[in-house]
Amino acid sequence: MASLTPTLALQRKEQRIRFVETHIKQLNQADDELTISAITGDASFRLYFRVRATQSQYVLMDVPPDKGSIEAFIHLNHVFSQGGLAVPEIFAFDTELGFVLLEDLGSVHLADIIAQQGDYRYYSELLAWLPQIATLEVSKWMNTYDAPFIEQEINIFKSWLLESWLGYRCSPEVTRNWQLLVSRLSESMITQPQVVMHRDFHSRNIMYSQAGGRLIDYQDAVVGPVCYDAVSLLKDCYLKLPSQQFEQLKRESYQHLADAGLLPDMSFAQYVESFNLTGLQRHLKAAGIFARLHLRDGKPGYLPSILPTLNYIVETAEMFTEFQWLATWLQSEIIPMIEKKLTES
Template sequence: MNRYKSLQQFLNPHFKEDEYQLAAITGDASFRRYFRINTAEQSFIVMDSDPDKLDNTPYIELNKVFSKHGFKLPKILQADEKQGFFLLSDLGNTHLADLLGDEDRTLHYKHLIKLSAQWAQTPPAQYMKVFDDDFLQFELSIFSEWLVDAFIDCSLSDEQTQMWQDACQLLVNNALAQPIVTVHRDFHSRNIMRTGQQWAIIDYQDAVQGPVCYDLVSLLRDCYFQLPEHELDYLLHFAYDEFTKQQLIHGITFEVFKRWFDLTGIQRHLKAAGIFCRLKLRDGKSGYLNNVLPTLQYISNVSKDYPELSALSEWIEHTIIVQTKKRLDKEIK
C-alpha cells in the first residue's frame, strides 16, 4: 500500500490537471508490477520495479541499446530510479499469444524468426552477461533444487545423481558448442507484441551473450503453446536457411542445427519447469503450475530421440512426471 501511494505521487506531477485512471495489468513472473494509465486522450504503462528486489539498471541501459539498433521497445518516458517507478509508452494489448489461432500464424513465426536473427546480431553491450558453463549449470540447478528437491521431495540414488550430472554436462557442452550471439532469453509469445504493423519486444532486461538456438527455442518450443510437429519442422528448416543467410551459422548441416535446437530446448525447459515450481513455493504464484507437466513431457519426448539422454527421458517420464502429478493433485484439492 505504501508503494502504491508512492506510485501515485510519482504520477501526479506528470499528469497535473489531467484526470487519469490506474488499472492493474496481470503481472509477469518477476517481482515487477504493471499498471495501465488511461487519460481522456491517451494511455500509458507504469512499471513498479522495487530496487530493493531488482536491479533496474539493465532495463534502462539495454532499452537504449536495442532501441538504437532499430527494435521496437517500450519507451521510457519518465523514471524515478531511486524508487523504481517507470512511465512507459503503451504498446497495446495484442501479444503473439493472442494471434496463435490466426490463419497467418506461420507467417507471423517466419517474420519473428527473421527478427530474432536480427536481434542476435546486436553487438555485445554492458549488462549482457555471458552464458558460460557456470551460468548454464546454475540454470539447470533450478530444476533440481525447486522441482526435484522442494516440490516433489524426490531423493536421487547414486546412479540417478550420476545420470543427472552427465546429462547436465552434455546440455552445457551443446550450448557452448554453438556460435555466441545476443540472446533475449525469453523470446516467447507473451513477450512479443503486435503494435500497429510492427512487432515489439518486451521483458528484454535479461539479455545475454549465449547460444544461437536459444531464442529460437523460446519462440518455437514455447512453454505456453505447442506447435504441431509438421509446422515446427517447416519453421525449423526456415530458421536454418534464415540463420545461414544472415551468417549466424556457417558450414553446419541441418542435422547438427536440429541437435543444437533440441538439446537447447531440453536445457531451457528443465530451467523453466524449476522456475514454475519456484514461483509457487517462493513467490506464492500458482498460475504457472499448469505449465509444469507439458514442459516435463516435452523434455521426456525430445530426450528419447538421443540415446545419450535416454536415461534422463526414462527418469523424467517414470519418476518426475508421476510424482509431479501427485503433488499437483494435492495442490488442486
C-alpha cells in the same frame, strides 16, 4: 516473495501516484484525471500498472529498489531500439525509485493471436528478428551465458521442482546421470557460436497493437548460444506448434541465421542437434522456474505449464541414446508424482 507491510505498501502507492502525476503533466501539459490499475500476470518481481489519463494511456513498471534495478531495462531498451527492433517507447523513468512510464501496447500477445486465429504466419516474420537480436551491440548489462550460468539454471529443476516441491531425493545412479547430463548440455551450448540472445523470446513476450509486433521483457538479455532464441520461440512452454509448422519454421530459423553468417560451417543436421540439446537445458530450467514461482513467489498459475514442458523434454531425450534414462525416469517416476501433486493443489 514477502509482501510489503501495509505501511510500506501505502508509501509505495503514494510514490507511484506522485511519479505518474508529475510526468503525465509534463507530457500532456494538462491536469488530467488519472486512474492507476494493476496489471497481473508477470513472472517476476516487477509490478505493472495501466495508467489512464483523459486523452492518453500508459503502462507504469514498478520495481522496488530492494527487489531489483531498472537500469538494465532502460539501457537495453535503447540497445534494442538502436538495433532496429520494435520495443515499447519509454516516456519517463526514475532509477532511484524504480519507476518507468512506458508506451501502452495493449494486452494482445502472440499467444492470444495464435489461440484465436491459428495463424502461424506471424512466426516467419518473427524468425527474421533472430539475426537482428543476435547482432545487437554487446552491453555491460548483458551477462555471459557461460558454463557456470548454464549449470546454475539447469539445476533449478533439481533444487526447486524435485527437492523443494516434490520432496524427491535423487538416487546415486540418477545423480551420476544428472551430472553427465549437465556437462553434456553445457558443452553443447558453449561450443555453439555465441551471440546476443533475448533469452525469453516466446509468445507471451511479443505483443501486437496497431503499430505491429513489439518485443518486451528484454532486460535479461545475455550473450550465449545461437540456437537459444529460436528454441524459445518454436518450443514455447505455453504454446506447442503443430508438427508440420514446427519443422518448417525450424528450417526457416536455420536459414535466417545461416544467411546472416551466424552459423559458420554448421550444417542443418548439426544445427538441429544443437537446437535439441539447447531445448533440453531450457525446458529443464523452465519447469524448475514454474515450481519456484509457486513456492517462492506465491504464483501457482504457472504450475499447469510444467507437464507440457516436461513432454518436450521426454520427446527430445528419446532422440538421444545417452538420454534414454532421462525419458524413462521422467515418465516412470517424476511425471506421475507431478500429476498427483497437481490434483491435490
